[in-house]
Amino acid sequence: MNAIHSSPLKFIFYFVKKQWISFLFLLIFCGFWSFKEVMFPYFTRNIINALSANSQGDLTGAYLPAFYLILTWVCMEIACRLLAQVKKIVFPQFRANVRKYCFNYIKDHSYQFFTENLTGKLASHVSNVPKSCEKVAELIFINIASVGGACIIGLFLFGIVSVAYSLIALLWIISYFLTLFYFLNQLQQAEAQHSESVSTLDGRISDTIANMLTVKIFSREDLEMDYLRNFQNKEINESKKAINTMEKMKKWHSLQSVIFLSSILSSLFFGWKNSFVTIGDFMLVPMLTFSMLGMIWWLGDQMNLLFREIGVIQSTLNLFNLSTSAKEAINSKKLHLSKGSISFCNVGFSYEPEKEVFSNLNLSIKGKEKVGLVGHSGAGKSTLVSLLLRLYDVRQGTILMDGQDISKVSLKSLRSLISFIPQDFTLLHRTIKENISYGNPNATDADIITSAKRAHCHDFILQLESGYETVVGERGWQLSAGQRQRISIARAFLKGAPILILDEATSALDFETEKCIRRSLSELMKERTVIVIAHRYSTLSELDRIIVLKNGKIIRSGLPDTLFDNENYLI
Template sequence: MDAPFTIADDAPPLSRSPWRFVLHFYLKARTALIAIFFFEAGQAACTILLPYAVKEIIDAVTLANDTGASVFATAQNALILFALLNLGIVLFSRASGAVLVMTGPRLRADIRKSLFSYLQHHSHRYFVSHFAGSLANRIAEVSMSSMHALWAITFDFYPLIIKSTVALIILFTTSPQLALVLTVWLAIYVYASYVLAKRCRVYAKDFAEARSLVTGKIVDSVTNVMNAKMFARRRFEEDYLTDYLNHEVNHALRTFWYMEKLRWFQFSAAMVLMLAMVGYALKIWSDGGMSVGDFSMVAGLAIMLIEAARGLSRSFLEFFEYIGNISDGVSTFIQPHEIVDKPGADALRVTRGEIAFHDVSFAYKEGLQVFDHLTVTIEPGQQVGLVGFSGSGKSTFVNLILRLFEPQAGVIAIDGQDILTVTQDSLRENVSMIPQDPMLFHRSLMENIRYGRLEASDDEVIEAAQKAHAHDFILQTEQGYASLVGERGVKLSGGQRQRIAIARAILKNAPILILDEATSALDSVTEKQIQQGLDFLMQGKTVVVVAHRLSTISHMDRILVFDSGNIVEDGSHAELLQQGGHYARLWNMQAGGFLPESIET
């Protein structure tokens, strides 16, 4: 039985079907679209009536020539009709264009915003499984393809329906035989084009997927350009990208060659019908079955309809290419949200800061068990260090507190409140996290610090920076607090990024603080400066520190020693050394202050 399709309560209700997806947004702009459809109908009707006006002019000229009457007097009404039809084309088309200008950008922005909003509700697991660049590219492609699909419906398919209807009505009054031939041909041609073009959707979806993958690889390589430089791997990166580009090219060739084969059929069918229609009309005229004006009108209508139908075949191909792009995007984005707030979830209220794991079991996937019935309590205001080899469960312990993942069994509670029953936002508003390598937005230093508390004043931001020992280096930058930090903060050193992260946490002032060894990669001078900021930050808070160097947690109230998902020792630094157990062995075997990878190292 399929798992229920769960989405966050405040996520936009988007469909995985590309048809329902675009319809959702089109209906939101229905008033403007109805206006565009009205104007396009007027323009199409005026356009297809032009051959009729020309027919009336020709018949009037012929009559004037036969009777010796004034051409302008005889053709006056026909000329007025011709002028009015051309004026109607201009007015209707520009009115449609004006509504399009007012609607298009907003509709596209709405699609991008909705996709981004839905994307943000995905879990940590989702984001570590997808390229950031690929996701960004898909948002752009889905929004653009949704607009192009709408324009194909509005400016290609719909006008052809209007033109065909009006033209066939006129033709039936002039030559029922020609009208019948054209009706049958149009029906067969449009249906065949639709069926054949529909197959292109699968090719277009694969092509879009390959295109997004290439974008993701490019972004990944650009993000890690310093690695390529330091290892002299420029040529390797080019060759690495070439493999994915070749994959994209193969999908492109398959898609475009299919389009070309279809166009051969469409152009050939259109050519045959055009010659047949004109030839048959000539025969009827030569037999006296129609006037010169009628012949001109029939030929003009036939040519206009056939050209429109030939353009429709191209539009069908492009339309299904757009639907393929949309299908690729929505199948990537519109997936169940792994972690959602329960209906009616309350906000977390932290009064003391107690963190308790009650009989918690967790596995990242079946067969990879991390915790099995883990029970431990961190007391309010306690400063606790987490110790263990890589893969022992320290980071998982922290991720579960933050609810980046959810346990398969047991309860994780903060001040007696099960974190699965409170809102995710309220949980994370009460926890400050400083990772080993903080990521910053490509925004100003002021904005990055203020991210901790958006309503903070400039003075409060500066005060937090001073407490984090970041104020002095900020003033030395070219634009001070207005300086941009670069993508992920690349314009700053590791120590500077850490101080910005600490300032942000100071400004947030959450009652629970989690540190993923925020000073392990820094020099001793920078570490001392940052440690002063951390000491201020940790005052009066429940603190959890993931340790890579045991010396940084020796002063903690308590140390939890992890091994293969179990807490094998629990006590203060002095108590654990006195026990002479696992922690004591780790302490004695540290090389250069860092833990080895395993006990055998």
């Protein structure tokens, strides 16, 4: 996974380059608006000079500039309509490109990245950054480009009257942007911090909504309001800091504008007094001055929006650029399995430097062997499975599958050969058919139904009003725990991976449901290498070997009958 651009503008222009012809047309059409905005005073000046030089009623010399004025307006109207058509084509695709890139990038982060960041916060970033990129691109290629073009033409028109006016306007523009660059870092940091506080608040709200049942059961609605108030206050304070920083810059811009206006008018009076300024010039210069002042002031408000959106992008890039714990190896190879054997060789791992989970762990599992992992909470059972799935990378040692180091194979090929049924068997907010076919997107309807029958869930699916087209709700909560579990098993049947991992897959089920699920699991485990994390003897009794873990070490190993007493308790 290549590093994402850390600069918001570089990130945006990466996507602009993909549509550079369309953005070039945006600049061209905006040029007509720029030309119209400052040429109107110029043509009006020529009309006034022509009329003042003629006798009363003589319009000679006024027709041509009047024609140019009307022609400029017509061209501007046509350009604006064409601009709207180009925007309609450019920006939806631009947003789609950014969204696709961000999702592709974030999905390659490690599992640890997703456990350490709120789901709502991540979703907020992926959702907001395309719109922010679009807004910044629009501000640069339409708003700033239009005003910039108008100012350049305006400087030239000032020079027609006197070079002094051009120099005064140029000095004002330079001072304006020097002030902007002086406050640039402060503005970006303030807006990035504000954006981060907004996304964090969104994440907290999403977390509360996702756990609303818990909130209501414990009657903690008021507590949640107090909890969210702290994040809301942080967002308000960060917003005030960003606004204050922008206002500091605007104070300097206000002073510069007053000096510019005073200098232009003083020079204009001096020119009139010394007879080198015509009556048309006396109209042109103030109109140009107020037009440029208005555009720059409007641009100042747009800058506020620009930096806010850049702050959103910067906050997202900072988050996306966090290092991942499990990385794709350079020139990684595809994993090929024939036997399905697994070996942990002198494996060391820790979530935190001072809290070691495994040290020199050695474990070998034969192909198609069914092994159970038991031990108290914190013994390292789930961590061992996470290392096998490469949700985390080992600190030392190697993990081999059929003699191949899994750190040197592609993550996709590794995980495609493992079916994992976790304790928290949630489903996607999609139809039952889509959830089962997640195990094999190319499966036919017949394959899906066959898998459902093998998982003993076909009958209850047909009893639902929409059958396989039933939408299961967020995380699958519209179905019972047993129904969700059987759909997870059907998905594993459909995937057909040679290695199966069950992590407390039946611990939350009642006895009758577990009996039904156990029949499905027994069939699923046939001819596969199986690792089962469980505590119930009923789940472990059919396995070939039981491994007992304690504090990250293997303390016992043997057949189920040798490790459990007559009452099915671990000896």
